Amino acid sequence: xxxxxxxxxxxxxxxxxxxLQQKGFRVVDDAEGSSAVIINxxxxxxxxxxxxxxxxxxxxxxxxxxxVKAVVVAGCLVQRFKxxxxxxxxxVDGFVGVDGFGDxxxxxxxxxxxxxxxxxxxxxQVPHQGTPVARTALTPSHYAYLKISEGCLxxxxxxxxxxxxxxxxxxxxxxVVAEARQLVEERGxxxxxxxxxxxxxxxxxxxxxxxxxxxxxxxxxxxxxxWIRLLYCHPRGVGHDLIxxxxxxxxxxxxxxxxxxxxxxxxxxxxxxxxxxxxxREIVHTLREQMPSIALRTSAIVGFPGETEAAFENLLGxxxxxxxxxxxxxRYSREEGSASYRFPDQVPADIAKSRYxxxxxxxQEIATQVNARMxxxxxxxVIDEADASDPTQFVGRTSADCPEVDGTVFVHSTQPLAPxxxxxxxxxxxxxxxxxxxxxxx
Numbered sequence: 001x002x003x004x005x006x007x008x009x010x011x012x013x014x015x016x017x018x019x020l021q022q023k024g025f026r027v028v029d030d031a032e033g034s035s036a037v038i039i040n041x042x043x044x045x046x047x048x049x050x051x052x053x054x055x056x057x058x059x060x061x062x063x064x065x066x067x068v069k070a071v072v073v074a075g076c077l078v079q080r081f082k083x084x085x086x087x088x089x090x091x092v093d094g095f096v097g098v099d100g101f102g103d104x105x106x107x108x109x110x111x112x113x114x115x116x117x118x119x120x121x122x123x124x125q126v127p128h129q130g131t132p133v134a135r136t137a138l139t140p141s142h143y144a145y146l147k148i149s150e151g152c153l154x155x156x157x158x159x160x161x162x163x164x165x166x167x168x169x170x171x172x173x174x175x176v177v178a179e180a181r182q183l184v185e186e187r188g189x190x191x192x193x194x195x196x197x198x199x200x201x202x203x204x205x206x207x208x209x210x211x212x213x214x215x216x217x218x219x220x221x222x223x224x225x226x227w228i229r230l231l232y233c234h235p236r237g238v239g240h241d242l243i244x245x246x247x248x249x250x251x252x253x254x255x256x257x258x259x260x261x262x263x264x265x266x267x268x269x270x271x272x273x274x275x276x277x278x279x280x281r282e283i284v285h286t287l288r289e290q291m292p293s294i295a296l297r298t299s300a301i302v303g304f305p306g307e308t309e310a311a312f313e314n315l316l317g318x319x320x321x322x323x324x325x326x327x328x329x330x331r332y333s334r335e336e337g338s339a340s341y342r343f344p345d346q347v348p349a350d351i352a353k354s355r356y357x358x359x360x361x362x363x364q365e366i367a368t369q370v371n372a373r374m375x376x377x378x379x380x381x382v383i384d385e386a387d388a389s390d391p392t393q394f395v396g397r398t399s400a401d402c403p404e405v406d407g408t409v410f411v412h413s414t415q416p417l418a419p420x421x422x423x424x425x426x427x428x429x430x431x432x433x434x435x436x437x438x439x440x441x442x
Contacts, residue, residue, distance in 0.1 A: 001027065002059070003138060004052055005042025007145040007195050007231070007404075009075060010138055013040045016074065016104045017136035023105045027136055031062060036070040036093075036108050041077035044161065045333035052077045060091045070111040072096065074104070079164045080337075086118060094118065098165060099150075137187060140384060142420025143403060144189045148176050148215065149196035153204065154234060156261070157272045157339035158304065158332065161197060168198070168205045177218050184224045190420055191227040191382060192219060193402065199230060200237020213241035220249040226422060227382070227399055231257040236275055238283050247290050253399040256287065257297040263318035264311035267304055270343070277318060284322055295400030297326035302359055303352025304332045305343035312355050316362055325370050326406050327363045331356050364432050371407070371430040378440060381409050381425045383417045391416070396425070398435070406433075413439040 003013035016038065017027050031037045037059045041052035062068040074096040078085060086095060093111035095118040096104055110117040139145070149170040152162050183189040194216070196202060203211030212230075219228050228251050233242075235258050246252050262268050263277045287294055300315065319327070331352045334341055379398050387393035394411040401407050411417070411425055417439070424441035 001038050003040045009040050011145050011147040014135035014138050018134035032067045037068050038072045041075040043077040043080045072111050076164050141188050143191035144183045145193045145195050147195050149202050152197040160335045160338050163337055170203050170206050173215055180219050181222050193229045195231050198234050200233040213245040216245050220251045225251050227253050229253045233258045235283050243290050254291050254294045259299040261301050264314040267307055267311050295325040298324045299328045301330050301332050302355040303347040306345040323366050329359050368432045374427045375430055378426050383419055383421050409435045
């Protein structure tokens with residue numbers, strides 16, 4: 001299994017592998033020599049599409065060399081470009097859309113038998129709505145992603161995801177909690193990372209109102225969990241109940257991933273974000289007033305159609321003022337099928353790149369200042385892995401750091417530290433995005 005893109009895709013990949021193992025398939029680490037390679041793709045932006053296509057072509061080359069018997073392509077790229085892929089990639093032995101749960105076993109089996117099956121449903125649904133199913137871990141055993149919903153109701157003008165994934169489709173609260181408990185009891189998970197297209201809207205389709213705060217409260221009652229982390233919130237959904245739950249539940253990390261995308265009112269309106277800079281400022285103020293130590297992660301898009309230099313400077317000014325602890329930036333990707341694809345005043349690529357570089361330079365300065373404040377402090381750190389070359393060095397994270405996207409803590413310890421263990425660390429040095437520390441307690 002080659003899983004591309006975001007953690008939501010990774011969860012799907014784990015479910016696919018779990019189903020295949022139940023049917024007698026064995027999962028191997030190396031594509032060469034395997035019977036079948038499954039590529040679970042992403043197509044959110046053009047860079048993702050290119051990565052997906054390049055990966056497929058490399059797998060096809062292995063097949064031509066006789067090192068792989070079948071290549072199966074799944075996920076967002078298939079859902080978005082169905083017929084084009086089937087026509088242009090005859091070497092691929094099977095295709096599965098974004099919700100091939102229940103179909104993946106059949107498609108792989110038929111592909112190995114020499115047929116070219118395809119499973120593409122017009123309206124995707126969230127996987128395993130009811131009883132939890134087996135998942136084959138693609139993360140270290142001490143943390144796991146928990147997908148609570150699929151699809152989105154917001155309709156941002158730059159985004160193609162609703163056309164790929166459909167409208168919001170939430171899993172029942174009881175099913176999510178049951179899967180979380182299963183992950184803790186069977187896999188030994190100690191950190192749950194809650195994901196969806198827009199987690200702040202969780203439950204609106206099933207219950208007529210958001211129930212993300214209630215879900216987090218229920219997850220916090222599961223014994224054995226040390227950290228619960230929430231990703232992918234739209235700022236409009238960050239209300240009093242959610243803030244109060246994050247504040248009051250000790251197991252919930254004082255961390256929130258909340259994408260602003262921009263901060264200029266004109267650009268925000270053109271993006272159809274349904275929010276203003278003033279309201280964003282109020283939300284951040286409330287979060288920090290209620291939880292002074294909260295780590296806020298966000299994302300921003302530069303080069304959106306109609307973004308003037310003044311609008312970009314407005315974004316920079318807001319970021320300089322707010323000082324988000326973590327930030328990911330993207331250059332606008334003009335996606336056919338999105339509302340903004342036909343917008344006038346498309347920003348030239350060289351200007352978008354220049355703005356991206358300027359924004360990231362600013363964020364590097366902010367991140368350096370944020371990390372510098374950690375010097376000399378003690379904090380809890382989860383150990384992710386040992387340094388293969390030095391038995392006294394380990395790599396971990398604070399509660400302010402999500403795997404893969406945020407920083408790490410390089411931990412010195414004269415005693416062995418097991419992955420998944422939590423230790424108290426005193427920070428002895430800081431970099432732009434990472435920290436250095438030594439164990440002072442377990």
